[in-house]
Amino acid sequence: MLPGNGHLAFLAALVPAVVLRALAMLGYRPTLWFWADSFSYLDAAAHPVPGTFRPLGYSLFLAALRPGHSLALVTAVQHLLGLGLAVAVYAVLRRRGLPGWGATAVTVPLLYDEFLILLEHMIMADALFTVLVAAGVLMLSRQDVTPPAAGVGGALLGLAAITRTVGVAVLMLAAAHLLLRRTGWRALAGLVLAGALPLVAYATWMYGTSGTFGLTRADGLFLWSRTMTFADCSAIRPEPRLAPLCPATAVAGRPSPAHWLWGRWSPLARVPRDKNALAGRFARAAILAQPGDYLAAVGGDLRWLLRWERTTARSSRTTKTNPYWFPFERRPLKRSARAAAEAYEGGPAATRPVEPYAGWLRAYQRFGYLPYPLLVALLGGALVVASVRRRPEALLPGLAATALILAPPFLVGFDVRYVVPAIPLTCLSAGLAMAGPTRQRTSPKNARTSDSSGCSNAAKCPPLSSSFR
Structure with missing residues (x-):
């Protein structure tokens, strides 16, 4: 739906977002690494057996791309998924009646937030989880949730849950949301069955390999x-x-x-x-x-x-070693990690900064992000407006964002990257809260009924714009 009049503002915003991701691809080859976690995902991709600390969803994603023998392919796909999510949010908001400039403004954080770009360029589950959970909620954020939409949304949230276990909380929240909205038993059943299928299948796999029926064997360890x-x-x-x-x-x-x-x-x-x-x-x-x-x-x-800043780094010295900044210099891989990385890549896999592209991206990261105080204010405002305007479809993404922000401090502890998946959900909630109700399509039968009641006369009919207040 993007080509054509009315979408120029979004297209103008989309081009620089693509350029930023191109800078990441050119400036940091083949990818970015996060401590030992990245290499654990690669090991599990080569030998997919349910492990102790994290489910295998992301490793299965890596395994699907493994025949390409390219870590750059993984990051390229993740960047495309991030851009695709922004396009999907924009399209939904336009369909809900927001003008082009308004829908574009709401999607700006999805396009330009440097932390989203960094995680898309990293071998970590965060980017895939963010897309899955946001896409699942997007399918359920309708005024009339049909059984097929509920099934697709549930399946996406189920896949998100086997990528990061906090997705289970969003799936449960989505089920409660549909129940309270009284969307009908077919939609609720579609959500529950489609969402439970990946969870049950994975838990059964886990039981067959370890004797534990669950997504991990570390929930007690993390809470401890x-x-x-x-x-x-x-x-x-x-x-x-x-x-x-x-x-x-x-x-x-x-x-x-x-x-x-x-x-x-x-x-x-x-x-x-x-x-x-x-x-x-x-x-x-x-x-x-x-x-x-x-x-x-x-x-x-x-x-x-x-905190206005995204990281705890305060000096240039600590910034150079902070995993949440694009690095200044090449970082050799440890011997224990090199084998998995080079086996997947089919060659050297250490991150190589390439100037001037890397330098341009490092300069951008100092200001190109949505500060968390503004994110919290936007989220709170979206929930208030959605409640006042009675927009239940805007409440689900807002509540899901709240759950993703609050759950980690209660269960394991705070990390700045745990908040990132809440950014698309917050923007979606804000956009839906400001949008008007969708225009209901009139069936031929209803049209005949309306005509017979005298509404064929324009003078007796309410103005069409009243449907979009």
Whole structure:
């Protein structure tokens, strides 16, 4: 629907967005890496067996592209998916009556946010998850959700959930949303069945390989790491089997939750068996014994949303090593990671900055993003306007964005990239909240009824524009 009059504003905005992604492709070859996570995804793509810490959705995506022997192909596909999502959001908003400039303004963060571009250029699940969850919610953000649309939306959210487990929360939220909107049992059944199919299939696969029916075997470990920032065993009084999981460091000197999972000094090393189950029991005991400290820890994490900057880097020295900045220089791969990367690439795979393209992108990243305080304000405003104007279709993306922002601090801890999937959903919610109701198509039967009632006379009919107020 894009070619033609009325879309010039969006086309003018789309071209620079394509250029920015071209700069990423030219300036950082073949891709960007994120610590050990990227290489774990590649290992799982070569040997797809459900693992402990993360589901295999993204690794299966990598496996599908593996015959190309090109990491650049992966990043190119991810960039195209990101641009396609922006086009889809724009198209839906135009169909809902927003003018071209208004729909374009709403989609600007999807086109230009440097963090979205960075994650699209990285071997990480975030870009794929963002597209899947936003596309699924987009299918369900209609005034009249048909059973086929609900089925497609549910399937996309199910695939998102086996890419990152937080997608389960969005799927449950979508089901509750359709139930409250009374869209009919066919639409609700279509959503639930299509969404559950990927989850059940994956959990069955997991059960066949490990004996655990689930998406991961680390939910207890992640929640335990969350409690390590405040847990006090003198207040918890854990049972003897859980005592080895007590932290020995004073609260003031404890690192962030993620360090407790991967550090060699972690108390997890003292637990030989059933680590996930025992860690989960300890975490629940800690939360019940210290609910105030738990909420305070979550609130402390959420304060990061008030920072204008996207990262914690404050000096040029730390910026050069921050994984959330386009790097300044070549970063050699560690020996333990090189094999998986080079096997997939079919050759050298270390990130190679190429000037001047890399420098242009580094200059852009210093200002080309939506600060999180503005994101939170936009999200809150969208939810308020959607409620006041009675736009239930705008509430689902807004509530899904809220769930994606709030869930990580409660379950594992805050990371700036965990907020990124909320950006497209927030923009969609804001656009739908401002849009008018869709014009209802009149069937021939209804048209005859209207004619017989006298509405064929223009003087007696309400103005057409009243349908778009």
